[in-house]
Amino acid sequence: MKKIFTYSFLILLVALGGCDKFLDRQPLDSISSETFLATEQEMELGLNGVYAASFWALANNTPLHFAIESATDLAIKRTGNSEDQVAMGDGGPFLVGNGLTSTAWSQAYKLVSRANYLLDGMKKGQAAAAPKTYSRIRAEGLVLRAWAYYHLIGWFGDPIFYTKPLLPSEYETLSRTPVATAAQELYKDLDEAASLFDAAGASPIILYGRVNKGVALGLKAKLAMLIKDNKTAAAASKAVIDMNAYGLNPRYTDLFMLAGQRNNANREILFAQTYPTDVLDPQNWLAVLTIPRQVGTSQSSHFPSQALFDRYEMKDGKRIDQSAQYDPKNPSANRDNRLKWTIYSQGDTMVHNTAKSPSLPYVQPKERTIYNIYTNVRIKWNWSTNKYDNVASNIDWIGFLNSPWFAGSTGSSGGVGYVWSKYIDSTQYSWETKTGYILMRYADVLLTYAEAKIELNEIDPTVFTAINAVRARAGQPAVTTGTQAALRELIRRERAVELAGEGVRLMDLRRWDIYNKAMTGPVVGVSLNLTDPAAAPSFDADGVPNYTATLAKRLKTRNQTRENTNAKYKLWPIPQGELDKNPNLKQNPGW
C-alpha cells in the first residue's frame, strides 16, 4: 500500500511536470488567429477576407474611387460633402479631419493589415498545401497589398510600410517609409506575384473580381508611373500587352453594364470591385448618386464637370477650340462618341430605372427624359401614350438661371448642366444595381504603356498602336505622328476622356504635377444662354482648360472657386488621430 501510494504520488508529480502540453489549449469552436490558415481551404477563406477589405466604399454605397473622382477636376460633388471640401481646397475648407481622406486612409490600411495576416499566417500551412494553390493565393495576397500601398502612396505620399502582423506593443512605433524605398519593395512583391501566377498556371484571369498576373504587372506599371519610373512602367505594361491575354471590348458601353461585365469581351476588365447578384446588399449606387432628383428617387449628388465635357475631341480628332466642327450653340454635336457614353447634356435622352417594378427583371417602369435645362419644363416620356409629356416643376435644374445655381441649402443639385451616363444601366433598378466598379482595364494598360514610352521619348509604332486601339473603338481618327510634347498633351486628354469617372484621375493629376493648377479656378458650367453661348475655352500645354474669357457667359455653380494653389494640396493630410497616437508619424508638409 505504501508503495502504491508513493508511486502514485510520484506519477502525479510527473504528470504535473508535463505542463506545457497540458496548458496548450486553443480555441475549439471558432477560427482562431493562432491556428487559422493551416489548410488550403482556410487560405482560400482568408484570401476572400482580404478581397473583402479591397471593397472600398463610402456611405450610400459609393465606391471610394468614384467618390475620389468627384474630388478632381473632371467631376463635382454636391456642396458641403467631404469630397467637395477636398475639391474646394482652401474654400472647402479641406481640413485634416476630412471624411473622404480619413476613410481612404483607414480602408486602404485595413487591406494592408488583412493581407499581412494572410501572407504571414498561411506560411504555417505551406507544407500541407498544394504548391500551385499556395502560389496563387500568395500571389493574390501580394497584389492586393500592393494595390493598397499604390493608393496610399498616391494619396498620402510616404506610407507606413509594414508587411507583417504587428503586436500591440509595436503599433505606435511605426514611422513613414520614403516612397522610393517602399516602391522598390512593391516592385519585388509584384514581380514575385507575376511569377507565382505563372507557377500556379493561373496567369491571365482567374475569376471576375480576382487579381491576376495582368493586374500584378499593370499595377506595377501604374506604381512606376506614379513615381515617374517610366522605364519600369513601360516594361511592365508591355509585359501585360505581351501576355496576349487581354484586349479591348468592342462595345465601350458594355464595360459599364452588368451583362457586359459578365461577358467581359476580350477580358478588357482586369480587376473590378464586384457586387453580389445572389443577395440584396451591397449595391453599387452610382446610378442613385448621379440620377437627378426630379427623375425619380435618387440623390443628385455627383456630376461631371465642364472641364471634362470640353476635353472630348470633335469627330475630326481635334480639340473643340481648334476644330471648325465645334458649335457653341450645340456643344455636344459632332463630338467623340465617348462624350455621350459618359455624359448626358442638354437635349440628350436619358433613360433611368428609378422605381422598382413588381417582378423581375426590373425593366419597367423606366424614366425616359429629355435633358432640358433651359426651360422650366421636364420633357418626360409617357409610357402609356408613347409620347413625351411636358411636365412643369423642373426644379432640379431650372431656377438657378436667375440666381446662382443651388446656392441655397437644398443641395438637391450642384451640377453644372451635366449628368453622368457612364455606369447608367437601366436594365437594373437603380437602388439595387449590381454593376461592378472597374478598378483596372486593358485600355488603361495600353494608355499607360503609350504614356511611359512618350515620356521616355521612345516614340515608336507600338505607341501609336496602343493609343489608336483605344481611339478606334470610340471612332476617333488614328494618330500617326507627333512631337513628344504634342503626344503628351494628347495622351493626357485621351486618359481623361477614356477613363473619366473611373477613379484614376487623381493619380494622373498628381504624377503630372498639375493638381494645383487643374484644381484651381471657378466651378463653371454650361452657357447661361444658348443664343449667346460661351465660346470654347483655351487650353494650356498640359491640356488644362481656361475659362477666364468666357466666365460671364457661363454658369458658375454656387459662385464658388476651387482654391488649391497651396503646395500642401499635392498630398492629402494624414488623419490627426493617427498622429496623436503615434508621435513617430510626421504630417505631410504644409498641413
Add this chain to the structure above:
Amino acid sequence: MKKLTLILTMLCTTWLLGFSQQSRISGKVTSSEGGAPAEGVSVLVKGTKKGTRTNSAGEFTINASTGQTLVLSGIGFSSKEVLVNGNQLDITLASTSSSLNEVVVVGYGTQKKANLTGSVVALKQEDLLKRQVATASNLLQGLAPGVTVTQQSGRPGADGASIRIRGLSSIYAGQSPLIMVDGVVSSLDAIDPNAIESITILKDAASTAIYGTRAANGVILVKTIRAKGKGVKVSYNSFVSKQIATAMPERTTAIEHMELSNVAEQNRTGSPTAFLFQQSLIDKYKTTKANNLDVIDNDWVDLLFTNSALMQNHNVTLNSGGENTNVFTSVTYLDQQGLIPNNSYKRYDIRFNPDFKLRKNLTLSGVFNYNFSKNTSPSTSSPEFIIRQAIGLPAIGAAKFGPGMYGTAGQTNNRNPLAQAEAAGTSVSENNSFLSKIALNYKPIESLELEAYWSREHWTPHGKTFTKNADIYVPNLVTSAYDKISQWPGSTSLGESYSSNTRNTMLAQATFTQNFGNHRLKLLAGGQSEEFLYEGISASRTGFNNPDQPYLNLGAADRNNAGSAYQTALAGFYARLNYSFDDKYLLEVNGRYDGSSRFSQALNKQWGFFPSASAGWIFSKEKFFDGLSDLISFGKIRASYGLLGNQALPEIYPFAVNYQTSTYSNPNNGTSTYLNNVTTLGYALLDAPNPGITWENSAQMNVGVDLTVKRNLTLTFDYYKRTISDILLVRPIPSYIGLSAPFVNAGDMTNTGWEVSANYKANISKKFKLDATLMLSDVVNEVTALPGVPYLDAGSERSAVGQALWSYFGYQSIGYFKDASDITSSPVQFGVPYSATTANGPKPGDVKYADIGGPDGKPDGIIDAFDRTFIGNSFPRYEYSVNLNLSYANFDLNLFGQGVGMRKNYLSGTGAIPFNSSDFVASLLSIHKDYWTPTNTNATFPRLLPSGSGGTNFVASDKWIRSAAYFRIKNINLGYRLPSSVINRLKITGAKVYVSGQNLLTFTDTWNGFDPEINSQTGQFYPLMKTFTVGVNLNF
C-alpha cells in the same frame, strides 16, 4: 531537493541530540472546551531547558523522570503544571480564549488562529445556519468585514449575492473571489448550506498568494462536514418560509392615471383644456364600480403576485463513526416558489463524505455529491421585466377576463405581463451535477504528511424555452361579452440546449512539521492541476401546433442548431514556510508558480510567480507585558505583503482572436467577396489579437492588530492597500492597424480600506450567555491610470482617473425653474431657449441645471454635455453589522442587523419617470403625485409631462441620485431546545424549534417602494424577500 535533504538531516540531528537516559513520557493534551486536541502547547520539564510541543492531535513525547514536573502553556489556555507519574499522561488544559485555539482552514492546510499572520475570517456552521436562505452566498453578508455581499434579486434560483472582497478590482476581468469547496473550484450557490462545516475567507495577499493567478480577488474556502465521534447520529432539519417582497412601489388607480394624464397633456400643450381622457369617462369611473368591461381598474401587481412564494427545505444528515470508517451523509430538498406564476427553484442535494482509516498512518477519504436543480421562469420575458410592467402599466389596461382570456394591457402590441407569466410558456433550466473526489493522506513519519487527491466534477445543464400563444380578448360593449382578437406573441417556438461541463482537479502535496526547542517549522510544498472542458449544443424550431408537446420534432419551421466547445487548464506549484519562535515571533512565506492556458505558450506568457510574506508578533507574550496581561490577555501585530494575479479575463483564449465571417461585405467589417457576382464567404480578423496579453497583477499590503481584552472582548483591526496594475483596457489604436483595438494590460487602480470587528462573549449567568459582534469597514476605490484612454463610459456611469470605478456621471440640478424670467435669466438648457408658445424647451417646473463647464472647462452660459460631473457611485461605504446572540436556558435568540453608511443609487426608467415610455405605454407611481405646480414648488418631481415628453428633466443628474444608505434587520431567529424530559420521552437525543424572520425592518432614505440594496434602479427588478420562517432540528 538537496536543500530539503539538508534540512531534514539537520532536523534529525537536533532531534537525536535531545535523547538522554531518562524514560520517554508520552501524553495527550486536550482542551477543556469540547475536548478538542490542543495543538502547539509548549511542554517544558520544569527547571530544565528540555521542551517540546504538542502536535495537531494534541500529543507529545518527552524524556523526563518520574517526579519531575511538566509545565504546559499555550495560547488560549491557562498554564498548568503536571507531575510526571507514569509513561502516559492525559492532560486537560483550561481554555481561556477558545477562538484563538481554533484551527482554521487556510490555503492547502490549516493554521491555528492565534498564529495567523494574514487577514483571515473563519466562519463555522453555527454562524451560517442562523439564516434560512436558498443560496449560500447570502449567508456571508455582514459576517466578515471587508467582504461586500450584495444581493440584487429575490428571484428563485437567481437570488445569489455577488461577493467583492476589499473593493472593486477590475474593469473587464472577473472581480469575484476564488471559491474552493473541499479543494475544488466551485460556486457558493452550488453548495447546500446544510453540508458546510466551515467557511474561511482569505483577504490579504499573504493568505491568498498561494492561489497565484486566481488570488487577486480574495479566496473563499469551504469545507464540508466530515463524520466525527463514534456511533450513528441522525439529524433532521427542516424549515418553511413565507416570502414577501421587501419593497414594491405603490401604483396609481385608474382615475388617478386618467386625471394625471390630462394634467400632463395640459402641461405639454400649455392649454388648460387639453386632455387625453374625456372628463365624462373619468366621471363614469368615479360613479361606476370597476366591472372589467367598460370600467377597468387593475392593480397589476396584485394580479401578478399570485404564486405562493413559499420556500421549504428538508435535510437529513447521517453521521456514522466507527473504528476505521467514518461516513457523513446528507440529503436535502429545497423548493422555492417565486412571487409570480411559473417562477420557482428546486434543488436536490445528496452528499456522501466517507473516511477510511486504511492503516494507522494512511487514510482514504472521498467526497461524492450529486446535485440537481431546476429553475423555472416565464419564457417570453424575464420575471424582472414582467414585474416592471406590473409596476408601470396603467390601471385602465385590461388584464384578464376569465381563465385563459387576457386583455391587451392597453398596449398596441398586446403584451400583457399576466399572459406572459401564466400562459405564454416557460423557460426551464435543469442541471445535473456530480462531483467525485478521492483523497489519500499518508504519514510515513510523524513529521511528514503526504496528501494527494483527484476530483472530477461533471455537470450537464439543460435549458428548454418554450413559447406558446396566449389568447387576447377585448370587451364587447354591445354584447357585454369578450371577443378574441388575436394571440400573443403570435408564434410558437422551442429552444433547447445541452452542455457537458467537466472539471478535473489533481493535487499532490507534502507537509513537513517539526519543532525543535522554541522553534516551530512547517513546510508545505505541492502541485495542483485543473482542467475545465465544455461542450454544448443547442437547437430551436418554431411553428408548434400543440402547446402541450414542446418537443423539437414537432416544430415546423426555422430549424436551427449550434454547437460550441472550449477548454481551459491551470497548473501550479506552491510552497509555504511557517516559522515561529517562542510562540511570539511568527513568519510565513508563500509562493506559487502558476501556469494558465489562457495565455500564449508561444510567447512564454503562461507562467508567473506570486510570492507573499507576512510576519506577526504576539507582544502580549513578552515579559514586559506581564503586568498588562490581565487587561490584554492576547495581543498580536501582523503585517503582510504579496503579489497576486487575476487570470479571469473576459475571454477564454484572450491571446487569440477569432477570424470572423459575415455574408454582407461593407468596408468596415465585411469579410465576404463577390467573385463572379456571387457571395463568396471569407474570413478575416476584425479585432486585433494581443498574443502578449497577461493577467492583471496586484500587490496588497496589510497591517493588522488582534487584541483580547479582559479575556472576553476580542478586537481585530486591519488596514490595507490593494494596488492593481496591468488592468485590461481597450486603448484606441491608430486606424492604420486596420483592426479594432485589442485588450491591453494598461490600467491601474487602488483600493484602500480598513476593517474593525469586535466580539464580546460573556456567560452572564449559568443560564444566560451573550455573544455580540460588531463590524465596521470601509474601502475607497480610485482609478489611478487609464493610459491612452480619457475615460470609459457606460450609460450614466463613467470611469476616469482620480475617481472610483464606474462613478455616476451627470448634471448638477439646482431646483426647478420658478417662472419664465428664471428660465430666460439662466443658462440656455441644451441649446433650446425659452419659448412661451412652443412645447419645446424649458418651462417653469422643469429641472434647472448648473452651468459648471464648457469646452474650455469654464462655465459658458450653456447647459450641455460639458456640464456633467461625477455625482457619486453605488459601491457601499461604511458597511457595518451587529450580530447579537443571546441564550437563556433552552432559548436562544439571534439578532442580526446589517447596514451601509454611505452609498448612492441612480434611479431611472419606470422607477423615476412618470409615464416612462421605453418598452411600453406606462402609467405613473404614487410617488410621482408629488410633482411641481406653481403652488407646490418644493415637489420631488418636476412638472408632469406625458409619455416621452419629459424633455431634459430625466437626463442623468444628481436629482435622481438618491442615498441608498440603510440599516436593515437582516435576521431575527428565536430558537427553543426541547428540555431533556421531553426529549427522553420522544426517544430522541435533541430537538429544537425556531422561528425566524429576514429583512423584517429597513431604515433608509430611498424612495418608498425601492429596495436600497438594489443598484441603479430602473423599476426593473425582482424584489428582495422579507421572509417568515418556522423550522425544526431533530437529532436521533
